[in-house]
Amino acid sequence: MSTFYLNIVHRPEMVPEYIQKEAEQGKVEDLRRYSVLQESLDIFRTQQQIAHENGLRTTIQMTYASLFNAEAVAIAKEHHEQFGDEIGSTFLGLQCAEFREKFKSKELAIWLFAMEDKRKIVDEVFGKFYEVFGFYPTSTGSYYMDAELVNYIKEKYPMVKAAVATCWEEGPKAYWNANNSWYTLMDGGPWNPWIPSKRNIHCIASDEADDIGIVAIPHLSRDLMAVFDGPGSYYGTHPQNILRGMVYENREIPYFKNIVDQYRAMVKYNRGYAYNMMYVGPGWMSKGGRWEADYAFLLKSYKDGMAYYGELKQQGLLQDLTMSEFADVYRQNRPYTRPECTLWKDILYGSQRQMFWYADPDMRFCLDMNQGGAMVDLRPYAAKLVRPCGVGTKANQDASYPFLVQSLYRAGFFTHYAGEGSVKSCKIGVGSEQVDLCACRTQASFSEEGDTRIVTLGPVTIEFDGFSARVQSIFRLTEGSGEVEIVRRILDSTNPDADFSLDEYITACYGTTEYPEDLTGVRLTLVAADKTESIEYAYRCREAEAENVQFVEAIIPPVDTRLTMRADGPAAGYFREGFSFSPMYTLGIKKIVKAKGELRTWLKVAKAS
Amino acid sequence: MAQGRKGKLNYRCPRCLMREIDMDMLYDRDKDEYYCLRCSFVGDEKEIQRLNAQFREKYRSRMIRIKDF
Numbered sequence: 001m002s003t004f005y006l007n008i009v010h011r012p013e014m015v016p017e018y019i020q021k022e023a024e025q026g027k028v029e030d031l032r033r034y035s036v037l038q039e040s041l042d043i044f045r046t047q048q049q050i051a052h053e054n055g056l057r058t059t060i061q062m063t064y065a066s067l068f069n070a071e072a073v074a075i076a077k078e079h080h081e082q083f084g085d086e087i088g089s090t091f092l093g094l095q096c097a098e099f100r101e102k103f104k105s106k107e108l109a110i111w112l113f114a115m116e117d118k119r120k121i122v123d124e125v126f127g128k129f130y131e132v133f134g135f136y137p138t139s140t141g142s143y144y145m146d147a148e149l150v151n152y153i154k155e156k157y158p159m160v161k162a163a164v165a166t167c168w169e170e171g172p173k174a175y176w177n178a179n180n181s182w183y184t185l186m187d188g189g190p191w192n193p194w195i196p197s198k199r200n201i202h203c204i205a206s207d208e209a210d211d212i213g214i215v216a217i218p219h220l221s222r223d224l225m226a227v228f229d230g231p232g233s234y235y236g237t238h239p240q241n242i243l244r245g246m247v248y249e250n251r252e253i254p255y256f257k258n259i260v261d262q263y264r265a266m267v268k269y270n271r272g273y274a275y276n277m278m279y280v281g282p283g284w285m286s287k288g289g290r291w292e293a294d295y296a297f298l299l300k301s302y303k304d305g306m307a308y309y310g311e312l313k314q315q316g317l318l319q320d321l322t323m324s325e326f327a328d329v330y331r332q333n334r335p336y337t338r339p340e341c342t343l344w345k346d347i348l349y350g351s352q353r354q355m356f357w358y359a360d361p362d363m364r365f366c367l368d369m370n371q372g373g374a375m376v377d378l379r380p381y382a383a384k385l386v387r388p389c390g391v392g393t394k395a396n397q398d399a400s401y402p403f404l405v406q407s408l409y410r411a412g413f414f415t416h417y418a419g420e421g422s423v424k425s426c427k428i429g430v431g432s433e434q435v436d437l438c439a440c441r442t443q444a445s446f447s448e449e450g451d452t453r454i455v456t457l458g459p460v461t462i463e464f465d466g467f468s469a470r471v472q473s474i475f476r477l478t479e480g481s482g483e484v485e486i487v488r489r490i491l492d493s494t495n496p497d498a499d500f501s502l503d504e505y506i507t508a509c510y511g512t513t514e515y516p517e518d519l520t521g522v523r524l525t526l527v528a529a530d531k532t533e534s535i536e537y538a539y540r541c542r543e544a545e546a547e548n549v550q551f552v553e554a555i556i557p558p559v560d561t562r563l564t565m566r567a568d569g570p571a572a573g574y575f576r577e578g579f580s581f582s583p584m585y586t587l588g589i590k591k592i593v594k595a596k597g598e599l600r601t602w603l604k605v606a607k608a609s
Numbered sequence: 610m611a612q613g614r615k616g617k618l619n620y621r622c623p624r625c626l627m628r629e630i631d632m633d634m635l636y637d638r639d640k641d642e643y644y645c646l647r648c649s650f651v652g653d654e655k656e657i658q659r660l661n662a663q664f665r666e667k668y669r670s671r672m673i674r675i676k677d678f
Binding site for chain 1: 617618619620621626629630631632647661664665667668669670671672673674675676678
C-alpha cells in the first residue's frame with residue numbers, strides 16, 4: 001500500500017532575521033524589541049491555527065529564545081494537549097538577549113561554532129528545554145547538523161530520534177543568490193529522509209554500526225530540477241520560497257501543488273513510500289510583506305498550501321505525522337541498502353526534461369535525460385568522509401559533501417572551446433565521425449527486477465555520413481553493489497556493415513565549489529591482461545590505453561575515493577590526464593561492435609583507504 | 610541627494626534578479642525611484658513591475674496544474 005507522509009514544522013522564532021532587520025532600519029540593535037517578539041509570536045500562532053483548521057498536526061520546534069517566553073511555551077503545551085502536536089527543539093533562532101549574554105557571540109548557525117561551543121550550546125538548549133517542559137525533546141534540527149554535533153547529541157541525549165539535518169543543494173548557488181552573504185554551504189545530501197552515517201551527515205548509513213541513530217529530514221521538499229541549477233529558496237514546499245522565486249501569476253500558485261504531487265508520485269520509485277515536509281519560519285510571513293508580496297498574499301499562499309495538504313488528508317491520500325512519529329515509521333521498513341530513487345520531470349519551464357536522482361550508502365548521482373542520460377552529479381558516499389565543519393576545522397563554513405562530477409560547477413559536455421568538463425557519458429563513433437550521447441535528448445522510464453532498479457532510456461537516432469543508427473542506454477542499479485551497470489546498445493543501423501566504436505567514459509575531478517582543486521597526487525591506473533600502467537597526476541596530458549582491459553581506476557586521496565570502471569568482456573581501456581586549463585581526469589572503456597552489439601560496463605565508487 | 614531607505618515591499622533589483630541574485634534596493638523619496646547598490650539599476654515601481662513580469666516568463670508552466678506523474 002502506498003503512503004505519503006507529511007511533516008509540518010513550525011518554530012516560534014522570537015527574533016527572526018528578516019523581521020529584525022526590518023525593525024532595525026535606522027535604529028540600533030535591540031534583541032528585546034517588543035514589536036518584533038510580538039509580531040513573530042502572532043505569525044507562529046497564525047501558522048499553527050492554519051494547520052489545525054485543515055486537520056493537520058505539527059511539530060513545534062522550540063527555539064532557545066522561545067523557551068524564555070511564557071506565551072510561546074503556553075501555546076506549545078496547549079497545542080500538544082489539544083491537537084497532539086509534538087514539542088521538539090531547534091537550534092535555529094538561537095540569537096536572543098539571553099544567548100548573547102551567556103555565549104558572547106552573534107553566531108546564528110549551530111554547525112559553524114567550534115566543537116567545544118557546540119557541546120556547551122547543546123547542553124544549554126536541552127537543559128533549558130528540560131527545565132521548561134520537564135522532558136527532553138526527541139526531535140531537533142537546524143539548517144545543517146554536522147555528524148560531530150549529532151554524535152554528541154546522541155551520546156548525551158539518546159532519546160533524540162529525528163533531526164532536520166540539511167537543506168538540499170544549498171551551497172554555492174544559495175550563497176550567490178544571497179549576494180554572497182548566506183553561509184549555508186551544504187550541497188551533496190539526499191533530498192528525502194535518510195539514516196545518516198556516523199562519519200558524515202550527508203552520507204546514508206551502510207549498516208547498524210554506521211547508523212548515527214537518528215532519521216534525518218531535509219529542510220523542505222525541493223524541486224529536484226530547478227534547484228540543481230537555481231536557488232534552493234525559490235522552489236520547494238515552502239509557499240513563500242515560491243513567492244521569492246516569483247512562480248505565480250494573479251496571486252495563484254499551481255506550482256506548489258505540482259511539487260507536492262510530484263513528490264507523491266515518488267511512491268512509484270520507492271516501494272510505495274513518499275514524503276513531504278513544510279517548514280516556514282515566522283520571518284517569511286512578516287506583516288510588512290516580503291519578496292514583493294504583501295502580507296495578505298503571504299498569508300494566502302500559506303493557507304492555500306496547507307489547505308491542499310488538508311484536502312489530501314481528507315481523501316485518505318496523506319498521513320500527517322510529527323517528526324518523531326515519522327522517524328519510527330521510517331525505520332520500521334527501511335533496510336540500510338535500500339536506495340532512494342526519483343525520475344523527476346520538469347514542472348516549471350515547459351520542457352519535457354527528466355532527471356533521474358539516486359542515493360544509497362555508496363553514492364548519490366543524477367542522470368540528465370536532456371543529455372542522453374549523462375551523469376551530471378556524482379558524490380562518493382562510500383568514502384564516508386569525516387569532514388568536520390565550523391570554527392577550528394579545515395572546512396570551516398564549507399559543509400558540502402564533495403563531488404567527483406558536477407556538470408554545472410565544473411562545466412560538463414559544453415566547455416568554452418577548450419578542455420573538458422566533468423560528466424559521464426558515451427561517445428558513438430564510425431570512422432572519423434563521433435557523436436557524444438550528451439547531444440541526444442531523450443526520455444526515460446523506471447522499472448524494477450527484484451533488487452535491481454532499472455532506468456531505460458528511449459532510443460536516440462544518430463546520423464552518420466550516409467546512414468543512421470539507433471542507440472539505447474540502460475542503467476541497472478543492483479541494491480548493495482556500489483556499482484552502476486551501464487548498457488549501450490546499437491539497436492539497429494541502416495548500414496548493417498558499419499563498425500561502431502562505443503567509448504564509455506567518465507571525466508571527473510573533485511571539490512565542493514565552482515573553483516578547481518589541486519589534482520596533484522591523484523593516481524590513474526590501467527590494468528590489462530598483459531599490461532599495467534599507473535601515473536600520479538601532474539597536469540602533463542599523459543595517456544595510456546590497452547586492449548583486454550581488466551579495469552581502469554582513479555584514486556583520489558583528498559576525498560578518499562577509488563573510482564573504477566570495468567567491462568563484461570574483451571574491450572580496450574584507457575585513462576587520460578588533464579592539464580591546468582582542463583583540470584580533469586578521464587577513465588574510459590572502448591569496444592567496436594556491429595549493429596545489435598552492445599558495450600556493458602560497471603562504474604564503482606568505493607572508499608580508497 | 611536624499612537618504613536612501615527601504616521602500617514599499619522591499620523591492621529586489623529586477624536586473625540582479627534576472628541573474629538570480631536577491632538584492633534589496635534602496636528608495637529615493639525625492640525622486641520617487643529605486644536604485645541598486647550592485648548593478649546600477651534605477652527605476653520606479655512601474656518599471657520594476659514590468660521587469661518582474663518579464664522575469665516570470667521563463668516559467669512557462671507557472672499557471673499550469675500538472676497532474677500526470
